[in-house]
Amino acid sequence: MNERITEAEPGLVSVVAPVFNETDVIREFHQRVVAALGDTPFELVLVDDGSTDGSGEVLEQLEAVDPRVRVIPLSRNFGHQVALTAGLDHARGNPVVMLDADLQDPPELIGEMLDCWRDGDDVVYAVRRLRTGETTFKRRTATLFYRLFGRLASIDLEPESGDFRLLDRRPLDALLAMPERSRFLRGMTVWVGYRQRAIAYDRDPRFAGETKYTLGRMVRFSFDAMTAFSRAPLQLATYLGFAISLLAFLAIPVVLTLRILGNYLPGFATLTIIVLLLGGIQLMAIAVSSL
Numbered sequence: 001m002n003e004r005i006t007e008a009e010p011g012l013v014s015v016v017a018p019v020f021n022e023t024d025v026i027r028e029f030h031q032r033v034v035a036a037l038g039d040t041p042f043e044l045v046l047v048d049d050g051s052t053d054g055s056g057e058v059l060e061q062l063e064a065v066d067p068r069v070r071v072i073p074l075s076r077n078f079g080h081q082v083a084l085t086a087g088l089d090h091a092r093g094n095p096v097v098m099l100d101a102d103l104q105d106p107p108e109l110i111g112e113m114l115d116c117w118r119d120g121d122d123v124v125y126a127v128r129r130l131r132t133g134e135t136t137f138k139r140r141t142a143t144l145f146y147r148l149f150g151r152l153a154s155i156d157l158e159p160e161s162g163d164f165r166l167l168d169r170r171p172l173d174a175l176l177a178m179p180e181r182s183r184f185l186r187g188m189t190v191w192v193g194y195r196q197r198a199i200a201y202d203r204d205p206r207f208a209g210e211t212k213y214t215l216g217r218m219v220r221f222s223f224d225a226m227t228a229f230s231r232a233p234l235q236l237a238t239y240l241g242f243a244i245s246l247l248a249f250l251a252i253p254v255v256l257t258l259r260i261l262g263n264y265l266p267g268f269a270t271l272t273i274i275v276l277l278l279g280g281i282q283l284m285a286i287a288v289s290s291l
Contacts, residue, residue, distance in 0.1 A: 013042040013114065014093030017101040018083035019059065020049040026058045029101045030069070036107040040114070044069045046101070047087040050077030081183040084163060089176060094169040098185075104203050105164040112199055113166040122194035125165035125186070130202040161186060161198065170194060245280030 015033055019026060026046075033044055048056050048071060059071045072090055074083060084098055095117050099105040109126060116124040163186050167175070174192040175185070190196070 011041055012093035013037065013040055013110075014045055014091035014096040015042060015107075015110070016045045016047070016084065016087035016091055016096060016098045018047045018049050018080055018087060019051060019055055019101050020077060020080075020083070021051050021053040021055055022101050023051075023053050023055050023058055025102055026055060026062065029103055029107070030062055030066070032103065033107045033110075034066075034068075036110050042068060043091070043093060045072060045087045045091055046070070047072045047074065047083045049074050049079070049083035080163075081185055084185060085176075085183055088167075088172060091172075095166050096169070096172055097166045099164045105162070106201065109164075109199070109201050110166070116197050116199065117166055117168065120195060121197040122168040122171050123165060123189055123192075123196040125161050125189070125196065125198055127198045127200050128160040128162065128203045129200050156190065165189060168194070241280045243280070245277055247280075 015037075017029070022029075030044065033042075044066075046059050046062075046069065048059055056073060059069075059073075063069045063071045070090070072086055074086060078086075088096060088098060095114070097110050097113060099107070105126065113124040113126075165186070167189060171189065171192045171194045175188055178188060178192075180188070
């Protein structure tokens, strides 16, 4: 694998997309990116996230016939956010556009993003007006996620914004310097700051194939996002630890009273109080040390 890019090529636009089992989509995606950018100098960085359906061979064929295509093969399936980060890490251009290869995010919108960048915007992110082709369950759970995230998180993430966005080299370098292992890129690009602009679009249905985001992956992704940008889980652990410790202290006079009255089981009450007290202190210590 190539080394990380440390200097950008002026005048070059990088388009980064992760690919996982998208054999039926890759060629169409490539053609639409080429058509959308026209005469603009660009590179298309495609990250093979451990595909098992022959996508790797298709990517190699594209790389062989189009010098603008660069393929980054990963050793196994690391997941969407890690694969996208790997692509950003190897992007040579300024600015850099990231999007999915399933063509739900239309490459034709890149031109409008570039116009915003030329006007001085450092981060341009696309906000979905419509989510055509998605199930009612997917749309409702997405709405629920953005509502919860808006209430709990410490950043202002635009509802219905995804990973389809353009970044200038300055916010991109700040993003790549962040050491998080569980990455929530759409939140991280907001957190780094700089001048940001939203543009609206209608999301298309998948060109072919099926979504790779299973319910389990969606839940893990949402949990990573909440824990990365919200102190609520740590605060909850602190309150819970305090409550358990308080319960242990309140149990002491109860145990003494039972012993005086003769209704006392030796060892059990003492052990219970110690376990509650230590458990509560551990919860508070873990929460405080993680803040």
